[in-house]
Each structure stands twice: as C-alpha cells, then as structure tokens.
Amino acid sequence: MPEWLRRFLLIDLIQGMLVTFRTQHPKYINTEQYPEERPRVAERYRGAPRLNINPENGETLCIACDLCAIACPENLIVVGSVRNPETRRKELTTFTYDLSRCMFCGLCEDACPVDALELTQDFELASFTREGQIWDRQMLEEGPRPSPYR
Amino acid sequence: MADTFLDAQELVLNMGPQHPSTHGVLRVILKLDGEKVLGTECVIGYLHRGVEKIAEHRTYAQFAPYVDRMDYISAVSNGLGYCLAVEKLLNAEAPPRARAVRVILTELNRIASHLLWLGTHALDIGAITPLFYTFREREEILAIFENYCGARLTTHAFRIGGLQYETYSGFEEQVKRFCDTFPAHVDEYETLLTGNPIWRDRLIGVGLLTAEQCKDYGVTGPVLRAAGVAWDLRKAQPYSGYEQYEFEVPTRSGGDTYDRYLVRIEEMRQSVRIIRQAVERIPEGAIMAKGMKVIKPPVGEAYVSIEAPKGELGYFIVSDGSIHPYRVRVRPPSFLNLQALEVMAKGSLVADVVAIIGTIDIVLGEVDR
Amino acid sequence: MSEQQPSKAAPKPAAVMESQPWAGELPENLRTQFSEDVPETSQYAGQPYVVCKPDAAVAVLRYLKEREQFDALVDITAVDYPSREARFELIYIVYSHARNQRLRVKTSIGAASRPRTLTAVFTGANWLEREVYDMFGIVFDGHPGLHRILLPEEWTGFPLRKDSSILGMDQAWVKDNLGIESGQ
Numbered sequence: 001m002p003e004w005l006r007r008f009l010l011i012d013l014i015q016g017m018l019v020t021f022r023t024q025h026p027k028y029i030n031t032e033q034y035p036e037e038r039p040r041v042a043e044r045y046r047g048a049p050r051l052n053i054n055p056e057n058g059e060t061l062c063i064a065c066d067l068c069a070i071a072c073p074e075n076l077i078v079v080g081s082v083r084n085p086e087t088r089r090k091e092l093t094t095f096t097y098d099l100s101r102c103m104f105c106g107l108c109e110d111a112c113p114v115d116a117l118e119l120t121q122d123f124e125l126a127s128f129t130r131e132g133q134i135w136d137r138q139m140l141e142e143g144p145r146p147s148p149y150r
Numbered sequence: 151m152a153d154t155f156l157d158a159q160e161l162v163l164n165m166g167p168q169h170p171s172t173h174g175v176l177r178v179i180l181k182l183d184g185e186k187v188l189g190t191e192c193v194i195g196y197l198h199r200g201v202e203k204i205a206e207h208r209t210y211a212q213f214a215p216y217v218d219r220m221d222y223i224s225a226v227s228n229g230l231g232y233c234l235a236v237e238k239l240l241n242a243e244a245p246p247r248a249r250a251v252r253v254i255l256t257e258l259n260r261i262a263s264h265l266l267w268l269g270t271h272a273l274d275i276g277a278i279t280p281l282f283y284t285f286r287e288r289e290e291i292l293a294i295f296e297n298y299c300g301a302r303l304t305t306h307a308f309r310i311g312g313l314q315y316e317t318y319s320g321f322e323e324q325v326k327r328f329c330d331t332f333p334a335h336v337d338e339y340e341t342l343l344t345g346n347p348i349w350r351d352r353l354i355g356v357g358l359l360t361a362e363q364c365k366d367y368g369v370t371g372p373v374l375r376a377a378g379v380a381w382d383l384r385k386a387q388p389y390s391g392y393e394q395y396e397f398e399v400p401t402r403s404g405g406d407t408y409d410r411y412l413v414r415i416e417e418m419r420q421s422v423r424i425i426r427q428a429v430e431r432i433p434e435g436a437i438m439a440k441g442m443k444v445i446k447p448p449v450g451e452a453y454v455s456i457e458a459p460k461g462e463l464g465y466f467i468v469s470d471g472s473i474h475p476y477r478v479r480v481r482p483p484s485f486l487n488l489q490a491l492e493v494m495a496k497g498s499l500v501a502d503v504v505a506i507i508g509t510i511d512i513v514l515g516e517v518d519r
Numbered sequence: 520m521s522e523q524q525p526s527k528a529a530p531k532p533a534a535v536m537e538s539q540p541w542a543g544e545l546p547e548n549l550r551t552q553f554s555e556d557v558p559e560t561s562q563y564a565g566q567p568y569v570v571c572k573p574d575a576a577v578a579v580l581r582y583l584k585e586r587e588q589f590d591a592l593v594d595i596t597a598v599d600y601p602s603r604e605a606r607f608e609l610i611y612i613v614y615s616h617a618r619n620q621r622l623r624v625k626t627s628i629g630a631a632s633r634p635r636t637l638t639a640v641f642t643g644a645n646w647l648e649r650e651v652y653d654m655f656g657i658v659f660d661g662h663p664g665l666h667r668i669l670l671p672e673e674w675t676g677f678p679l680r681k682d683s684s685i686l687g688m689d690q691a692w693v694k695d696n697l698g699i700e701s702g703q
Contacts, residue, residue: 105215195669368643
C-alpha cells in the first residue's frame with residue numbers, strides 16, 4: 001500500500017487503536033485492589049522476620065549460635081545468650097532485629113542452621129516511630145501487632 | 151568551567167535533578183542558543199552511596215546484596231557479574247544446572263530492563279500507552295523472580311559459586327508460558343511505535359553516535375550495536391554457558407535513537423529465544439559448587455565483565471587473601487554511556503535532549519553508585 | 520581457594536600474587552618497543568597485564584591503540600596500598616575489538632606524583648580520571664576539567680584511600696553538624 005494511502009486511510013491510527021481496544025476486556029484488568037484485597041505474595045517472599053518456636057513445647061528453636069548476626073551485612077542483629085550451667089548449652093535471652101536497616105537479602109535465614117530465623121510473607125512493616133522498627137524477641141516470635149490509624 | 155557559561159548570547163538552563171525525564175537524579179546544564187543546544191554538562195553524584203567503599207568493609211558474600219542496588223532495574227545481571235568475578239578469583243565455576251538457571255533469570259531480567267526502558271522512553275517522547283503494556287509484561291517477569299527468590303526488584307538471586315534457591319515447582323511452565331505469550335506483545339509495541347509517524351519523526355536522525363565515537367568514549371551495549379558494531383560479550387567472550395545457545399546479535403547501522411529502539415526490540419526477541427533453549431534443557435544436578443562455605447580467594451586480581459542490559463558491566467576485584475575484598479571496582483555501563491551525551495546532544499534541539507537521555511538507558515543508581 | 524592459604528604461620532610471609540609469564544607476540548612487541556619502561560608482562564587467572572613505568576603509561580596506551588588495535592577504553596581505576604612506597608597503583612583496562620582481547624596496564628605512582636592524562640588518547644578517559652581524582656586524590660596533568668564528579672565540590676578528603684574510614688567520616692560529620700560525640 002502506498003504511503004499516502006496509508007496516511008489517508010489512517011491505517012496506523014486504526015491499528016494502534018485496535019491494540020488499545022483489544023485490552024479493554026475486563027479479563028485483562030491487572031490493577032491490584034490492595035487495601036481491600038490483600039495480594040498473595042510468593043511462598044519464598046522475603047518479608048518480616050520471624051523467630052520460630054517449637055509448636056510442641058513453645059520453646060524457641062534458636063540455639064543462639066550468632067551465625068545470623070555474623071552473616072548480616074548491616075550488622076543489625078544482636079543475639080543475647082547465657083550459658084546454662086547444667087546443660088552447658090547457650091540459651092537465648094534477647095534477640096533484636098533492626099528492621100529500619102534491613103534490606104531483606106535473606107543472608108541471615110540462609111545462615112541459620114536450625115531454621116529458627118525466617119523471613120516471612122508478611123509485608124506490612126510500617127510503624128509510626130523509628131523505635132517501632134527495632135523488633136525485640138517477643139515481636140519476632142509473635143509477629144507484629146499493627147495499630148490501625150484512625 | 152562556570153565562567154564560560156556567562157555569555158550574554160547564550161542561555162543556561164538547568165534540567166534536573168528532579169526532572170522526570172532524566173530517569174532519576176541526573177542534572178544536565180544545557181547551554182542554549184534559542185532552541186539549539188550548544189553544549190551540555192552532566193552533574194552526577196546525587197545518588198552516590200559509596201558502594202566501592204562499602205565493599206571493603208564487607209565479606210565477599212555480604213557484599214552481594216549491595217550490587218543489586220546499583221542498577222536496580224537489572225539486579226540479576228549485577229549479581230551475576232559479581233558472582234562470576236569472585237568465582238574467577240576463586241578459580242571455581244558454578245555447576246551446569248546453576249549456570250542454566252542463571253542464564254534464564256538474567257535474560258528475563260534483560261527483557262524486564264528493556265521493557266522498563268521502552269515504556270519510560272516512549273512516555274518521555276509523548277506516547278503514554280506503551281508504558282502500561284510494558285509494565286504489564288514486566289509484572290509477569292517480576293512474578294517469576296518473586297516466586298524464585300522471594301524478591302521482585304533487588305533480588306539477590308545468585309550466590310558466589312552457584313545458587314541458593316532450587317527452582318520452584320512450576321518454574322519451567324511459568325517461564326515457557328511467558329515465552330509463548332511475550333513475542334505477541336512485542337508485536338503490539340511495534341504496532342504502536344515502529345511505524346508511527348510521530349515516533350519516527352521524533353527519533354530518526356536524533357542523537358547520532360558513530361562507531362568510532364562509541365569506542366572512543368567506551369560506549370557499549372545497545373548503543374554500540376546500533377552504530378553497527380556487532381559486539382556482544384555473550385558472543386565475544388561467552389560466560390555462564392552462553393556459548394551453548396543460539397542467538398543473533400542485532401545490529402543497525404544508523405546509530406541514531408530510532409536504531410537503538412529497534413536494536414533493543416530485537417534483543418528482547420533474541421532473549422526469548424535464549425530462554426526457550428535454556429528452559430528446555432536445564433541439566434539436573436547440584437546448584438552450588440563445592441567448598442563455598444568460606445570464601446577466601448588467594449591474593450590476586452581479576453576483571454570480569456558481562457553483557458548487562460545497558461552494556462559492559464565489569465567488576466575489578468583485588469584480593470589480599472582475606473575474607474574481605476581489598477578493592478572492588480565496578481565498571482558501570484551507564485556511567486561511560488552517559489559521558490557520550492555531550493556529543494550526542496550537541497547541535498540538537500532542547501526537546502530532543504529528552505529523547506537522547508532516554509535512549510542511552512541510564513540508571514542513576516549505577517552511574518553514581 | 521581457601522585451602523591454599525598458609526593458615527597460621529606466625530610471621531606470615533606477605534602473600535604475593537602468583538602470576539605467570541605471558542608469552543606471545545604482543546608482549547614481545549611491547550618489550551622491544553619500550554624496553555625498560557615495561558618491566559613486566561604477565562598474566563593472572565588467564566588475564567594478561569602489563570606493568571609499566573609511570574611516565575610511560577600514556578605512551579604505552581597510545582602505542583596499544585594506534586599500533587596494536589586496542590581501540591576501546593574499558594576502565595581506569597586505582598588501588599591504594601598505603602604501606603608501599605609508591606602508594607597508588609593506577610590501572611588502565613583497554614579492549615581490542617579486532618583481537619577480542621582485554622589488557623590491563625598497571626603503573627605504580629607515589630602520592631605526590633602527577634600522571635599524564637589519557638584524555639588525549641581516549642576521550643572517554645575524562646570522567647574516569649575525574650572519578651579517580653575524586654576517590655583517590657590523584658591529580659592528572661593536562662586534564663581538561665579535573666574536579667570532583669560524584670562527591671560534592673566542597674567535600675574534603677578522598678574516600679577510597681585506605682586511611683579514610685567510614686566511621687571517621689561519620690564521627691566528624693556528627694561533631695561538626697550536631698556538636699555532640701557520635702555514639703558509633
């Protein structure tokens with residue numbers, strides 16, 4: 001088709017519009033309705049950290065080996081432990097995780113030999129203060145308790 | 151430098167650093183004579199985070215997440231380059247299965263990077279629609295990344311010596327499904343843009359860069375290939391098993407913005423071709439090389455570069471035999487490509503500067519590091 | 520790999536890079552052309568490199584570009600070795616499209632010396648040399664506009680030198696701007 005005829009018949013415009021109108025069908029809608037509908041994130045999603053507890057006896061799985069703290073590039077994990085004089089094992093006392101510096105690289109969960117520390121699918125991590133980003137052991141074990149904004 | 155700009159005949163205009171079409175925080179000082187650009191000066195460094203200094207204070211494994219944050223559009227490629235460089239120092243190689251998965255993810259990342267470039271570049275020039283379509287397809291790629299490694303943008307997908315994560319069930323199917331649907335979407339973009347008279351008028355003959363100028367400035371990647379040099383590190387110095395795959399290196403001869411657009415469109419199709427071949431025959435076996443618990447390369451130095459979506463991405467690592475790198479130098483493709491802006495923009499119109507900045511495909515996280 | 524390292528010998532001999540000699544036509548040519556200006560042509564991990572005298576660096580690179588087809592400049596960078604007499608090692612990486620080969624040209628310079636600029640040979644050296652100046656404080660003689668590129672103009676110090684510490688920068692900033700001792 002000669003160029004002038006193409007232009008006269010607005011072929012390019014019609015072709016372009018066809019592409020546009022083909023995607024008008026509701027099944028092509030990709031918008032996520034986030035606050036109303038919570039999106040499903042992937043199973044391996046690296047989100048909020050969690051310190052797993054043994055479901056049978058409620059004790060922590062963490063053996064306070066400090067490997068996560070060593071692996072962390074940002075040095076944001078502090079593991080506190082005392083040595084139990086009877087069993088001669090280290091026992092976890094405190095565990096602090098500074099989420100404000102975390103880049104969710106996953107090196108800490110890779111380092112954990114007992115799968116105690118895990119990055120979970122929870123992604124709603126906002127808080128009203130900087131201190132709220134520093135998670136202690138209780139928060140890591142029980143998960144965050146978001147306070148709704150009114 | 152500043153006093154030469156105080157000429158009454160010329161108008162000095164600041165473009166950026168908060169200008170939407172500079173794709174980040176690039177500031178360009180334009181020296182204008184009416185609409186005509188007499189000269190440009192780039193002011194960069196607004197996003198400088200000192201990545202190379204950070205590297206000296208991290209272990210080899212700990213530094214890997216940081217490289218994702220340089221070119222955050224193609225984090226997977228950055229990670230691959232870094233892992234290959236350290237593996238070179240260690241004289242180790244990732245197992246075949248890891249290499250195949252690496253190729254698939256890197257090529258997906260190349261498509262994602264080109265899609266983001268295409269959408270924003272078209273948006274700069276005035277075509278709003280392609281942005282929504284390119285982001286729709288990019289979303290599919292990011293979903294694959296998220297399923298594979300748990301992050302969409304700063305993936306940290308690879309580890310030194312191989313992979314940390316085994317592929318998930320349904321990985322091959324999802325990748326194949328993407329490969330089946332994607333070429334039709336590329337046709338859609340081409341319907342909207344390639345023959346579009348406005349698109350052609352805005353791009354053809356804009357931002358010319360010859361092959362000699364490219365080499366002189368160290369420009370690599372699609373910009374170099376659009377100037378007629380069929381040079382692609384995946385072909386020239388294959389890494390990670392690229393020699394097993396059949397693909398072509400698209401080139402054009404004009405060296406203008408339109409040619410760069412066509413080169414990148416064709417690269418996306420070729421990437422699909424590579425992914426198809428790779429996903430058909432992912433070997434079984436280990437995904438991690440042996441002896442990668444403690445990464446402590448012997449004293450030495452190595453420069454390893456890969457073909458990132460933007461061009462040659464190189465890592466020059468000096469090891470002093472400890473677990474920390476003594477020096478990590480990143481050779482960012484965007485940094486050297488951006489330098490050629492001064493020759494590309496000289497003599498063009500102000501409106502074309504936007505098109506030229508877009509066509510270089512810069513990511514300021516990588517320029518500034 | 521890590522096993523090859525001498526693990527804990529008390530007076531640890533300074534480990535050196537175990538490079539191999541690099542044979543071929545190109546190193547021969549360089550040696551005959553520049554004789555004592557190019558004291559070493561070696562390779563490490565399969566990557567060839569050339570060590571040259573500081574004054575000869577630009578001449579070597581010009582020769583490589585014009586006579587040996589090394590037509591693309593890949594990178595210019597430096598490494599700081601504070602314990603050495605010639606403190607900085609300046610590294611040029613060039614690539615030849617015709618040979619499909621990459622070559623590193625290394626030269627050691629003292630803290631006070633001013634190497635010649637490469638911008639006359641490769642235009643692309645402009646920003647790379649500015650970055651080296653910005654990070655290491657190496658002044659390139661004859662550079663068309665040598666000022667800071669990534670850091671702000673008023674920045675003091677050169678961050679990639681080994682004696683500039685991240686912690687020190689942080690403490691100085693806190694002291695100057697907040698007037699208190701940094702808790703870091």
